[in-house]
Amino acid sequence: MKIAQQNIQEFNQKHIIKHKNRFDFISSELSDRSIDVDAIVQTLSDFQVAVPSWALGAGGTRFGRFSFGGEPSTLEEKIDDVGLIHALTHTAGAISLHIPWDIPSDAAAIRERAADRGLVFDAVNSNTFQDQSDQEYSYKYGSLCHVDAKVRRQAIDHNIQVVEYGEALGSKSLTVWLADGTSFPGQHNFRKAHQHTQSSLKEIYNAMPDDWKLYIEYKPYEPNFYSMVIPDWGTSLAFAQECGPRAHTLVDLGHHLPNTNIEQIVAILMTKGRLGGFHFNDSKYGDDDLTVGSIKPYQLFLIFNELVYGMENNVADNPPLAWMIDASHNLKDPLEDLMQSLDAILVAYAQALLIDRVALEQAQEASNVAACQDILQQAYRTDVRAIVAESRLRAGAAIDPVAAYRSMRLRDQLIDTRGLHVTATGL
Amino acid sequence: MKIAQQNIQEFNQKHIIKHKNRFDFISSELSDRSIDVDAIVQTLSDFQVAVPSWALGAGGTRFGRFSFGGEPSTLEEKIDDVGLIHALTHTAGAISLHIPWDIPSDAAAIRERAADRGLVFDAVNSNTFQDQSDQEYSYKYGSLCHVDAKVRRQAIDHNIQVVEYGEALGSKSLTVWLADGTSFPGQHNFRKAHQHTQSSLKEIYNAMPDDWKLYIEYKPYEPNFYSMVIPDWGTSLAFAQECGPRAHTLVDLGHHLPNTNIEQIVAILMTKGRLGGFHFNDSKYGDDDLTVGSIKPYQLFLIFNELVYGMENNVADNPPLAWMIDASHNLKDPLEDLMQSLDAILVAYAQALLIDRVALEQAQEASNVAACQDILQQAYRTDVRAIVAESRLRAGAAIDPVAAYRSMRLRDQLIDTRGLHVTATGL
């Protein structure tokens, strides 16, 4: 299923006058402050976030799952769904595959289908936190960290195979998220588990093609509830440094202990040249995997503040960042949820681009704390929605993607085509 | 499958000399302090904790589940498993049923099977957090709190039906745990959701037989990640007070925000005469559902300190407490895990029984803070394992239940009988 460009234009036509009025106002406001609005619009238009292949269906919790009609059941249908989102937003130009949930058996066909929708393949993701039916050894007690070398071997080989799948699709990076850890004191010898993990990661790193990057994700708990082998950015960074220059830390916003200052972590990783990528979501308690910007939009803005500054002052040579949404869509239409996330990302990015960095630096140098706060909040309180909408409009996408999606009754069409009760692979 | 009493005695025979030596030492130590050791042993022998019907198989997380061989697949087999535990520990003399996972189609037969193993039926548990295939309305957006009266009706009726199942088995109480809540700001009108929940609970309460009690559980988050309709003890207490005198708050150790002082909550609920029951488990991060006593044994002791004091000074007329283990057995043999939990409960209970309450009261009245701490730690640091073992020995159970279970190779027998790959209902 694809959206005809004409439908988007018809939708935009109905909202164009109001939009232009708003955009003109904010443009004039910002121009008065010598801000190049067109450049910002262009930056936003260019910004692309990957959608993972597991995010198109309804998610669940350990207490159950409530299905959503019209879910995609094949990789092809998942690509179609990302295509819908991309057509409406022009922000979702990449897919991130999860192996073995979405094995591309015919890589050329898959690649073509994606390309036809303007999509490329971003980082591929391995999975050693579940057992597959054809698997020789279980990951119940770990994978890359396992006490048994044969299990580690199997997990390493799986990662290498994931890289091969990715190569065939044009991916250039591998994301490793390890569920490895323990739920009880004494279960692990921490130091041995650390060293096993280190050598397994190094082996994977060494097996990657020379133009590939390795992203090492961290998480303090869940699904293990006493310790994780990569609990924090410090461990991830140490592993990355040990692997080599193309290994980087990946930050998932939900993977932190309560009250962690994530934006500072982002800044320090950029200082070290080791920030590799981002998994966007939002949360109140733990790894809640909620819609981006739905709980802590100011934190998101502060993170983008660091990212904008970091990309403009990239002295430590961080790679271009891999952006991905990693949320679970338990209650909303997954496509609406993803579009709300993409919108929230652009809003935060736009706000961060408005920060008066010269004034901020001056206030910081003068320890004028009240002014520092004010300068950030001036940007944050600005209503940037018209700028974001303009960035979509210029790219041929919808001024208001969710409203367009609803007005086109796309979910109904998906249900008609696919039925009410299907479940995406991996969910 | 049942354990022959003789096997237990043979096991005990091998350990009796060492045990007696230890028990004599601690008895003499405590007698010197005018502590009635026999009374403590008897109290521990009498103490019974319910095992829920869903706890006999391997649990999982939203990321997956690793099965364990020989899991029970029917209610009958679950009763057998609790029977094994009870034979070995003499502490697990009750089962807590979860409806609809374990519907007793032939109540008389089920009751007899349980009685044959020395088991009675404790509180029954309703489930409105999952949809069943034959269900008219979905609980995706709530049950007792739902905006739609028809959904609330269905959920109320389900609870009433659960009471009926319970009646047939001799249960005398209903535990309501509500997953109802929201994952996004704005999703609920908090006040309406509160009032719907209140009136639904009241209707269930009023439909219960006169000798039944209602236990209202609270939980701050999961599976909803922004709000829960019963997030804390304050809300549960308000609901219970509104329902009537036989409604009580149920405390699950894992259902609290970080750093909550649970023992104080226990004390205040007992002051109000509204503490109804306990779900035992342990956790480091959230509702981790780990083995009791595996992470915070001192907190468990402090809770038992309040319980012992509360039961001895029950001026507000709290009902006899409903004790249950509510853990998830993801990594260990569920039966071993449950026996470790039962043991940890008895250890904490025994330690709390050793507290010198006269000295403690004097130190408290004198604000002698160092002495207050010392008095608690004197009890906590005492090695009470021989007392706990003696309480089992006198009841005909095993001195060391896990060791006995292993020496009898009971898991192997279960696997032989049931196979390696079965899954318990509800898991």
Next chain:
Amino acid sequence: MKIAQQNIQEFNQKHIIKHKNRFDFISSELSDRSIDVDAIVQTLSDFQVAVPSWALGAGGTRFGRFSFGGEPSTLEEKIDDVGLIHALTHTAGAISLHIPWDIPSDAAAIRERAADRGLVFDAVNSNTFQDQSDQEYSYKYGSLCHVDAKVRRQAIDHNIQVVEYGEALGSKSLTVWLADGTSFPGQHNFRKAHQHTQSSLKEIYNAMPDDWKLYIEYKPYEPNFYSMVIPDWGTSLAFAQECGPRAHTLVDLGHHLPNTNIEQIVAILMTKGRLGGFHFNDSKYGDDDLTVGSIKPYQLFLIFNELVYGMENNVADNPPLAWMIDASHNLKDPLEDLMQSLDAILVAYAQALLIDRVALEQAQEASNVAACQDILQQAYRTDVRAIVAESRLRAGAAIDPVAAYRSMRLRDQLIDTRGLHVTATGL
């Protein structure tokens, strides 16, 4: 020191054109959505927040305190400082006294000085968390909860005396914040401490004049680090209900465990008719006492969402709420800090007034979760600063209070008058 009205007008004159342009734009936007902008402006103009007498000087932490020049050293000077803020903002029309830090020896003169600056006296605050030099018994081990009736008597009498001071100034309410608690397990008999606190509060309540209200604050920890006698809203509510109809719970934003859903607490307290007042501040870790809106502005908006709805649907007859800022000004000029807080409060209030409540109710009734979120965010993302500025302008205050304060060089004048190194009483 007072600000000449003319100075404010001169300041406004310089910014009026830009402001009017912005206000016209947002007015037209909102009028299109049938929102009565004038009514909102009036509501904001009428909104008054009390400034506590201890907030005018530099605060500190247990690690030290860095003074700020020109701090007020007498109650008179503190009134002057609140007068400055009120002249610039017209939002700070009340003072909240802390006894014994600010004893009004000549009540009539103090009252007149305040009236001259347009200020009234809000809730008075007692202090039983420190010992005064002339005090017979120490509060080291508690006050209203103390094991010794003589200490409780002294603390009750102090509270009654504070009411008398308040009466003389025209206050109509007493706020009790208790530091009482313990730092070590065993230190308290929780139940006795609870009951002592209850009866002490009741005695204070009964001693108040008939038109007075009692606000009972809660806090989970600090300065005691194991338990507090009023740790949460549930305990505060129970105490208030026991005292009588004019006893209410007071919510301080910083007094919660990590991740607490404060807005839900606000809603439930209003359902019960027991929300009495608010202490505004912001925090990332604990009771950090930072500038309002500096860390979690979206949470502040969500709280105002409940407050607006609650005030418009006050079926349970909550009293008019007592609003106060309770922050600590360690790094910024306290007056600038307070004006930033007042501004953030008005911004959040204005945003909450923009919520389309009809649409929200419809979306809630339809369980349209994505729409619920959208409706809130539509309001939140609106740039309401021109509306807030207009509300000040119409009231004769400054369009931008902090900028006006800086342009008038008021801090320099305060330093000239009072010197660089003074310390406010109580700091």
Next chain:
Amino acid sequence: MKIAQQNIQEFNQKHIIKHKNRFDFISSELSDRSIDVDAIVQTLSDFQVAVPSWALGAGGTRFGRFSFGGEPSTLEEKIDDVGLIHALTHTAGAISLHIPWDIPSDAAAIRERAADRGLVFDAVNSNTFQDQSDQEYSYKYGSLCHVDAKVRRQAIDHNIQVVEYGEALGSKSLTVWLADGTSFPGQHNFRKAHQHTQSSLKEIYNAMPDDWKLYIEYKPYEPNFYSMVIPDWGTSLAFAQECGPRAHTLVDLGHHLPNTNIEQIVAILMTKGRLGGFHFNDSKYGDDDLTVGSIKPYQLFLIFNELVYGMENNVADNPPLAWMIDASHNLKDPLEDLMQSLDAILVAYAQALLIDRVALEQAQEASNVAACQDILQQAYRTDVRAIVAESRLRAGAAIDPVAAYRSMRLRDQLIDTRGLHVTATGL
């Protein structure tokens, strides 16, 4: 004031029979398990923990301080107090000085006074979190991280001077705890602050004598409440690695976000050869600075588990660890509090020494999770108090130091000598 050795012996004489009975029982128990009890006793006797010079008086919070009678007001008196503790425990054989609170003007005399009490000087501590009256630049906005090079210079020079004071006393290490950070978003350029801190630390490191070590402490918040320049072990480790081989991370138990797995951090730092020292205390909420072992004794045991293993398998060449108590004595007699802490440390250490490491390794290699837990709990549940008492007895200290202290009425003597109302420097 000093304790006559004879007084201690008289005290011990009264308790020796009971003690010997207990020790014989536990010795025989452990010998049965082939544990060398004498070796454990010797290890405990040899273990020495430093007492910081600021810990001898009553501490406080930002809400106030309640003094304790007989507090030391000079460095000499502080040394005397540590001497008392050491005489009673023989575990407190070192003092850790805090400059400028305790400047040793006559180093030789101070050294002699300490030596006379069996004390040496451990790590010295600098202070750049408070301003001293004679100081040119303020640390209000930071010290080693400050935007202004002149402030950084002053702070670096202070640290170098502290090293000089330490040299004169025989210290061989400097502990740097930085309060530097921010309370508001935008206040710092995180990356610049990081780099300033790095270069300042390096300069201090380079100025130290060749046989000195630098300990870099981390803390996530307080006294700054948005960010700290060294918030976590990852940052501390990065700084230490950048400085050189004699720079190490120092772990303070209270300096972690909620739920942090501290024992894993200890293990990873030892893997890296970068664990330098420990600040012991306990806490429930934040940096509560409570008596060691009073809140989470099992966590303390798990940490000692890692330390024992780490010291026995020191492949990465960690230095001998610097042990110090860092607590605040707000409610208890500081000397009793310190002795309770020392006792809790020895108890945890003794328990950790009992762990059956061969069995644990086997259980870990077999992923026998239940057994891993059991092996740890076997050690933890053992009543080791008689072993700890024996270790004191053999060293000439008191079997029960707190009881001995009370029976000798030492606090009364201190009050007689020093008066009721003195305050220690720095408090």
